[in-house]
Amino acid sequence: MTAEPNATNPARDVPVIEIRDLHKSYGQLEVLKGVDMTAPKGHVISLIGSSGSGKSTLLRCCNLLEDSQQGDILFEGEAVRWRGTGLNRHPADKAQVLRIRTNLSMVFQQFNLWAHMSILQNVMEAPLTVLKRDPAEVEEKARGYLAKVGIADKADVWPAQLSGGQQQRAAIARALCMEPRALLFDEPTSALDPELEQEVIKVIKALAEEGRTMIIVTHDMKLAADVSDHVVFLHKGKIEEEGPPDTLFGNPQTERLRGFLSATM
Protein backbone atom coordinates (compact mmCIF):
# COMPACT_ATOMS: atom_id res chain seq x y z
CA MET A 1 0.00 0.00 0.00
CA THR A 2 1.30 3.42 -0.92
CA ALA A 3 0.01 6.63 0.52
CA GLU A 4 -0.82 9.05 -2.30
CA PRO A 5 -0.68 12.48 -0.70
CA ASN A 6 -0.56 14.12 -4.10
CA ALA A 7 -3.64 12.33 -5.37
CA THR A 8 -6.92 14.16 -5.49
CA ASN A 9 -9.86 13.40 -7.69
CA PRO A 10 -10.79 16.39 -9.79
CA ALA A 11 -13.70 16.46 -12.16
CA ARG A 12 -12.45 16.29 -15.73
CA ASP A 13 -13.24 19.84 -16.72
CA VAL A 14 -11.93 21.60 -13.64
CA PRO A 15 -8.80 23.59 -14.55
CA VAL A 16 -5.62 22.61 -12.76
CA ILE A 17 -4.89 26.28 -12.06
CA GLU A 18 -7.22 29.22 -12.24
CA ILE A 19 -6.19 32.77 -11.39
CA ARG A 20 -8.84 35.46 -11.08
CA ASP A 21 -8.18 39.20 -10.91
CA LEU A 22 -4.83 38.75 -9.21
CA HIS A 23 -3.10 41.81 -7.80
CA LYS A 24 0.42 41.64 -6.44
CA SER A 25 2.62 44.43 -5.09
CA TYR A 26 6.11 44.58 -3.71
CA GLY A 27 5.64 47.43 -1.24
CA GLN A 28 4.45 50.41 -3.29
CA LEU A 29 5.24 48.73 -6.61
CA GLU A 30 2.21 47.01 -8.13
CA VAL A 31 3.54 44.34 -10.49
CA LEU A 32 0.35 42.37 -11.23
CA LYS A 33 -2.67 44.57 -11.87
CA GLY A 34 -5.62 42.23 -12.13
CA VAL A 35 -4.55 39.11 -14.03
CA ASP A 36 -6.83 36.23 -15.06
CA MET A 37 -5.29 32.99 -16.27
CA THR A 38 -6.56 29.45 -16.61
CA ALA A 39 -4.55 26.28 -17.18
CA PRO A 40 -6.98 23.50 -18.17
CA LYS A 41 -5.83 19.94 -17.62
CA GLY A 42 -3.50 18.77 -20.37
CA HIS A 43 -2.94 22.25 -21.79
CA VAL A 44 0.29 24.15 -22.25
CA ILE A 45 0.15 27.87 -21.51
CA SER A 46 3.06 30.10 -22.47
CA LEU A 47 3.68 33.41 -20.76
CA ILE A 48 5.57 35.96 -22.82
CA GLY A 49 6.42 39.61 -22.32
CA SER A 50 9.27 42.02 -21.76
CA SER A 51 11.63 41.71 -18.85
CA GLY A 52 9.95 43.13 -15.74
CA SER A 53 6.39 42.61 -17.05
CA GLY A 54 5.59 40.26 -14.14
CA LYS A 55 5.92 36.80 -15.70
CA SER A 56 8.03 35.23 -12.92
CA THR A 57 5.90 36.90 -10.28
CA LEU A 58 2.72 35.45 -11.79
CA LEU A 59 4.26 31.96 -11.93
CA ARG A 60 5.47 32.24 -8.33
CA CYS A 61 2.04 33.43 -7.19
CA CYS A 62 0.46 30.33 -8.79
CA ASN A 63 2.27 27.95 -6.47
CA LEU A 64 2.20 30.34 -3.53
CA LEU A 65 5.92 31.08 -3.47
CA GLU A 66 4.70 34.69 -3.38
CA ASP A 67 1.76 36.19 -1.54
CA SER A 68 -0.71 38.38 -3.44
CA GLN A 69 -2.94 41.18 -2.23
CA GLN A 70 -6.20 40.62 -4.05
CA GLY A 71 -7.91 38.07 -6.26
CA ASP A 72 -8.36 34.32 -6.20
CA ILE A 73 -6.11 31.37 -6.91
CA LEU A 74 -7.81 28.03 -7.43
CA PHE A 75 -6.06 24.68 -7.61
CA GLU A 76 -8.28 22.01 -9.17
CA GLY A 77 -11.28 24.09 -8.21
CA GLU A 78 -10.16 24.53 -4.62
CA ALA A 79 -9.77 28.22 -3.71
CA VAL A 80 -6.75 29.25 -1.68
CA ARG A 81 -7.93 30.38 1.71
CA TRP A 82 -6.47 33.67 2.91
CA ARG A 83 -6.15 35.56 6.14
CA GLY A 84 -5.52 39.30 6.40
CA THR A 85 -5.89 41.86 3.65
CA GLY A 86 -3.66 43.93 1.36
CA LEU A 87 0.06 43.57 2.02
CA ASN A 88 -0.83 41.50 5.09
CA ARG A 89 -2.73 38.86 3.10
CA HIS A 90 -1.22 35.37 3.43
CA PRO A 91 -2.49 31.84 2.83
CA ALA A 92 -4.34 30.69 5.93
CA ASP A 93 -3.88 26.94 5.68
CA LYS A 94 -0.37 25.42 5.72
CA ALA A 95 -1.56 21.99 4.64
CA GLN A 96 -3.28 23.54 1.63
CA VAL A 97 -0.12 25.46 0.71
CA LEU A 98 1.94 22.28 0.89
CA ARG A 99 -0.58 20.38 -1.22
CA ILE A 100 -0.65 23.08 -3.88
CA ARG A 101 3.10 23.64 -3.93
CA THR A 102 3.95 19.95 -4.20
CA ASN A 103 1.42 19.58 -7.01
CA LEU A 104 2.78 22.48 -9.06
CA SER A 105 6.47 21.70 -9.51
CA MET A 106 8.70 24.52 -10.61
CA VAL A 107 11.70 24.37 -12.94
CA PHE A 108 13.92 27.44 -12.63
CA GLN A 109 16.23 29.21 -15.05
CA GLN A 110 19.26 28.42 -12.87
CA PHE A 111 18.37 24.72 -12.28
CA ASN A 112 18.88 25.09 -8.49
CA LEU A 113 20.17 21.55 -7.99
CA TRP A 114 21.70 20.73 -4.60
CA ALA A 115 25.47 20.81 -5.19
CA HIS A 116 26.25 18.39 -2.35
CA MET A 117 23.89 15.66 -3.57
CA SER A 118 24.25 13.26 -6.48
CA ILE A 119 21.83 13.68 -9.37
CA LEU A 120 19.81 10.68 -8.16
CA GLN A 121 19.65 12.12 -4.62
CA ASN A 122 18.50 15.45 -6.04
CA VAL A 123 15.64 13.77 -7.85
CA MET A 124 14.67 11.63 -4.83
CA GLU A 125 14.93 14.32 -2.15
CA ALA A 126 11.49 15.95 -2.17
CA PRO A 127 9.40 12.78 -2.68
CA LEU A 128 11.27 11.25 0.29
CA THR A 129 11.31 14.20 2.68
CA VAL A 130 8.17 16.11 1.71
CA LEU A 131 5.85 13.36 0.50
CA LYS A 132 7.40 10.65 2.79
CA ARG A 133 7.31 8.08 0.02
CA ASP A 134 8.93 4.66 0.22
CA PRO A 135 12.67 4.93 -0.67
CA ALA A 136 12.83 1.88 -2.93
CA GLU A 137 9.80 3.02 -4.87
CA VAL A 138 11.11 6.58 -5.15
CA GLU A 139 14.47 5.35 -6.42
CA GLU A 140 12.81 3.27 -9.10
CA LYS A 141 10.72 6.23 -10.22
CA ALA A 142 13.66 8.63 -10.05
CA ARG A 143 15.75 6.38 -12.30
CA GLY A 144 12.79 6.15 -14.66
CA TYR A 145 12.49 9.93 -14.91
CA LEU A 146 16.25 10.32 -15.41
CA ALA A 147 15.96 7.85 -18.29
CA LYS A 148 13.00 9.79 -19.65
CA VAL A 149 15.06 12.99 -19.86
CA GLY A 150 17.98 11.07 -21.34
CA ILE A 151 20.50 11.09 -18.46
CA ALA A 152 20.03 7.68 -16.84
CA ASP A 153 23.81 7.25 -16.86
CA LYS A 154 24.33 10.41 -14.75
CA ALA A 155 22.48 9.18 -11.64
CA ASP A 156 25.60 8.91 -9.48
CA VAL A 157 27.53 12.04 -10.45
CA TRP A 158 27.49 15.50 -8.86
CA PRO A 159 25.59 18.36 -10.54
CA ALA A 160 28.87 20.20 -11.22
CA GLN A 161 29.96 17.32 -13.44
CA LEU A 162 27.07 17.91 -15.85
CA SER A 163 26.62 20.41 -18.67
CA GLY A 164 23.96 23.10 -18.21
CA GLY A 165 21.57 21.22 -20.48
CA GLN A 166 22.05 18.02 -18.50
CA GLN A 167 21.57 19.88 -15.21
CA GLN A 168 18.34 21.38 -16.47
CA ARG A 169 17.14 17.95 -17.58
CA ALA A 170 17.96 16.65 -14.09
CA ALA A 171 15.90 19.53 -12.66
CA ILE A 172 13.00 18.49 -14.92
CA ALA A 173 13.35 14.86 -13.72
CA ARG A 174 13.29 16.18 -10.15
CA ALA A 175 10.08 18.10 -10.83
CA LEU A 176 8.50 15.04 -12.51
CA CYS A 177 9.42 12.77 -9.59
CA MET A 178 6.95 14.74 -7.43
CA GLU A 179 4.27 13.50 -9.85
CA PRO A 180 2.70 16.95 -9.84
CA ARG A 181 -0.55 18.02 -11.47
CA ALA A 182 1.29 20.68 -13.46
CA LEU A 183 4.82 21.81 -14.23
CA LEU A 184 5.76 25.47 -14.06
CA PHE A 185 8.82 26.51 -16.07
CA ASP A 186 10.49 29.88 -15.55
CA GLU A 187 12.71 30.60 -18.57
CA PRO A 188 14.05 27.03 -18.57
CA THR A 189 16.44 27.59 -21.47
CA SER A 190 17.65 31.13 -20.78
CA ALA A 191 20.82 30.13 -18.96
CA LEU A 192 21.88 27.69 -21.69
CA ASP A 193 24.08 27.98 -24.74
CA PRO A 194 22.05 27.62 -27.94
CA GLU A 195 23.29 24.09 -28.67
CA LEU A 196 22.31 22.95 -25.15
CA GLU A 197 18.98 24.73 -25.32
CA GLN A 198 17.74 22.24 -27.90
CA GLU A 199 18.17 19.18 -25.68
CA VAL A 200 15.97 20.82 -23.04
CA ILE A 201 13.41 21.98 -25.61
CA LYS A 202 13.18 18.42 -26.89
CA VAL A 203 12.28 17.21 -23.38
CA ILE A 204 9.68 19.97 -22.93
CA LYS A 205 8.11 19.11 -26.29
CA ALA A 206 7.92 15.43 -25.33
CA LEU A 207 6.18 16.38 -22.07
CA ALA A 208 3.69 18.53 -24.00
CA GLU A 209 2.96 15.64 -26.34
CA GLU A 210 2.28 13.42 -23.32
CA GLY A 211 -0.51 15.79 -22.37
CA ARG A 212 1.09 17.27 -19.28
CA THR A 213 -0.33 20.49 -17.93
CA MET A 214 2.37 23.14 -18.09
CA ILE A 215 2.84 26.88 -17.75
CA ILE A 216 6.01 28.02 -19.46
CA VAL A 217 7.54 31.46 -19.09
CA THR A 218 9.79 31.80 -22.09
CA HIS A 219 11.62 34.29 -24.27
CA ASP A 220 11.74 31.61 -26.97
CA MET A 221 8.87 32.46 -29.33
CA LYS A 222 9.51 29.37 -31.42
CA LEU A 223 9.10 27.15 -28.37
CA ALA A 224 5.93 29.03 -27.37
CA ALA A 225 4.55 28.68 -30.90
CA ASP A 226 5.43 24.98 -31.10
CA VAL A 227 4.14 23.68 -27.76
CA SER A 228 1.40 26.02 -26.53
CA ASP A 229 -2.35 25.67 -26.63
CA HIS A 230 -2.64 29.23 -25.39
CA VAL A 231 -0.23 32.16 -25.22
CA VAL A 232 -0.52 35.04 -22.76
CA PHE A 233 1.29 38.31 -23.48
CA LEU A 234 1.91 40.24 -20.29
CA HIS A 235 2.71 43.94 -20.37
CA LYS A 236 3.42 45.92 -17.20
CA GLY A 237 1.45 43.56 -15.01
CA LYS A 238 -1.60 43.24 -17.24
CA ILE A 239 -2.60 40.83 -19.97
CA GLU A 240 -2.32 42.89 -23.12
CA GLU A 241 -3.30 40.11 -25.50
CA GLU A 242 -3.84 36.34 -25.40
CA GLY A 243 -4.98 33.55 -27.63
CA PRO A 244 -3.94 30.47 -29.57
CA PRO A 245 -0.34 30.67 -30.83
CA ASP A 246 -1.33 30.84 -34.51
CA THR A 247 -3.40 33.94 -33.90
CA LEU A 248 -1.09 35.58 -31.42
CA PHE A 249 2.05 35.16 -33.49
CA GLY A 250 0.43 35.19 -36.93
CA ASN A 251 -2.01 38.03 -36.44
CA PRO A 252 -1.18 40.12 -33.37
CA GLN A 253 -3.89 42.69 -32.64
CA THR A 254 -2.16 45.21 -30.44
CA GLU A 255 0.64 47.60 -31.27
CA ARG A 256 2.46 46.50 -28.12
CA LEU A 257 2.50 42.84 -29.08
CA ARG A 258 3.56 43.68 -32.63
CA GLY A 259 6.39 45.77 -31.20
CA PHE A 260 7.42 43.05 -28.77
CA LEU A 261 7.41 40.36 -31.46
CA SER A 262 9.38 42.41 -33.95
CA ALA A 263 11.99 43.05 -31.26
CA THR A 264 12.29 39.38 -30.24
CA MET A 265 11.76 37.33 -33.39
Ligand code: ADP
Ligand atom coordinates in the same frame (compact mmCIF):
# COMPACT_ATOMS: atom_id res chain seq x y z
P1 ADP B 1 9.64 39.16 -15.46
O1 ADP B 1 9.77 37.76 -14.95
O2 ADP B 1 8.55 39.35 -16.44
O3 ADP B 1 10.95 39.70 -15.98
P2 ADP B 1 9.27 39.81 -12.67
O4 ADP B 1 8.02 39.14 -12.27
O5 ADP B 1 10.55 39.17 -12.26
O6 ADP B 1 9.26 40.10 -14.22
O7 ADP B 1 9.29 41.28 -12.06
C1 ADP B 1 8.21 42.19 -12.21
C2 ADP B 1 8.54 43.45 -11.46
O8 ADP B 1 8.61 43.18 -10.07
C3 ADP B 1 9.88 44.09 -11.83
O9 ADP B 1 9.72 45.48 -11.80
C4 ADP B 1 10.80 43.63 -10.74
O10 ADP B 1 11.83 44.53 -10.52
C5 ADP B 1 9.86 43.57 -9.55
N1 ADP B 1 10.26 42.55 -8.55
C6 ADP B 1 10.38 41.23 -8.78
N2 ADP B 1 10.71 40.58 -7.65
C7 ADP B 1 10.79 41.51 -6.67
C8 ADP B 1 11.08 41.48 -5.27
N3 ADP B 1 11.34 40.33 -4.65
N4 ADP B 1 11.07 42.66 -4.60
C9 ADP B 1 10.77 43.81 -5.22
N5 ADP B 1 10.49 43.91 -6.53
C10 ADP B 1 10.49 42.80 -7.26
Ligand code: MG
Ligand atom coordinates in the same frame (compact mmCIF):
# COMPACT_ATOMS: atom_id res chain seq x y z
MG1 MG C 1 11.36 36.46 -14.95
